[in-house]
Amino acid sequence: MKLDERGRAKYRPLKEYNVNKVKKLLLDKIEEEQKAIQNIAAEDIKPKLNYKEDKVNVISLFSGCGGLDLGVELAGLAAVVGEEKSVQAFKNKKDFDAVREESIFHTIYSNDLFKEANESYKLNFPSTFQHELDIRKIKEFPKADLVLGGFPCPGFSGAGPRLIDDERNFLYIHFIRCLLQAKPFAFIAENVKGMLTLGNGEVLNQIIQDFSSAGYHVQFKLVNARDYGVPQLRERVFIIGIRNDIEFEYNFPAPSHGKGNKRLPYVTLKDAIGDLKNNPGEWFEGGYSPMYLSRNRKKKWTEQSFTIQASGRQAPLHPSGPDMVKLEKDHWELPGDESLHRRLSVKEIARIQTFPDWFQFSDGGNMDSSKNNRLNKQYKQIGNAVPINLAKAVAMPIARWAKKNLDSTKQLTLF
Missing domain, CATH: 3.90.120.10 (DNA Methylase, subunit A, domain 2)
Known part of the structure; x- marks a missing residue:
């Protein structure tokens, strides 16, 4: 929440939050964003997408260079060919390309505005349709089985100003708009630790409520990347949603590394x-x-x-x-x-x-x-980017479930 008084910084964040004021501010901002959606000169584009009926077709929002996407793809590969074979193949581009198409996850569409990140994405995901456009100007998102994305978080970060009325903090509304149009059976969203405490937790409560209202059973968890084989102290929040009509209870994976009899040593x-x-x-x-x-x-x-x-x-x-x-x-x-x-x-x-x-x-x-x-x-x-090994760990329960169900249903979403 910004103050009228201006100092050396553009805004000064309030140190104490009033829950009712925070709620009102959030609802006002959400309403503003929804009105803006109706008023913008949206781009009506009908990309030709390469859907595959025997795969989980994936949309990637705020994709960056593709860290979350690659981790999810690797989880989908491990679910099909096994952990050992997928890890071994991942070390070498030629070996990975030879088995890459076997992944249960198939990314059909990505969106981001960062030019160099999009260039990197194209180099590493050449078959995915890229939409380099402000997400607020996308009129209609394509159908998909799974939606991924780390929506922007400038006001959530502990290193930033932590302003709850920074307009970039409300881009998650367009993630939800994508869910309403794409109708995936699940979504994976990632954000920084600071979103847990911004507005004394009221910001996160509103975000979870908004995702739930789109028709999803939503849960979140703060995880540390080093607990999943990443040589880095990196705490991030993952928000997982499973569509209400899907009989699947997602459980966050237990740490694979660290102290404990069944855990591997931390990677140094x-x-x-x-x-x-x-x-x-x-x-x-x-x-x-x-x-x-x-x-x-x-x-x-x-x-x-x-x-x-x-x-x-x-x-x-x-x-x-x-x-x-x-x-x-x-x-x-x-x-x-x-x-x-x-x-x-x-x-x-x-x-x-x-x-x-x-x-x-x-x-x-x-x-x-x-x-x-x-x-x-x-x-x-x-x-x-999301660390590859962390993204893979978070996506593995969905990959295993999808592999089991696609074997019999072939398709989770009717296009």
């Missing part, structure tokens, strides 16, 4: 990027701001990375060299010569996000642009 930085010491690829270069040095940015080889952010300048430090030293509150230093420290490279953060080495990230192709500028476009795509 050494496990993930230790073999890249002599071939790390390019990294973002330049000085470190006071904000960057306000906290520790370096993890040990035996630990998991800090959260990978959508910025090259804010990338965590490589674990080599001496540890950072805390001088006082919000003030750390890099001991020794600055050459002893560097940020994680694009290739390394992609590994930490559990992308395979063969996955291609576009840098825009403008060779007149500076190295840092080109690299930052890749950092942004990777940092915004």
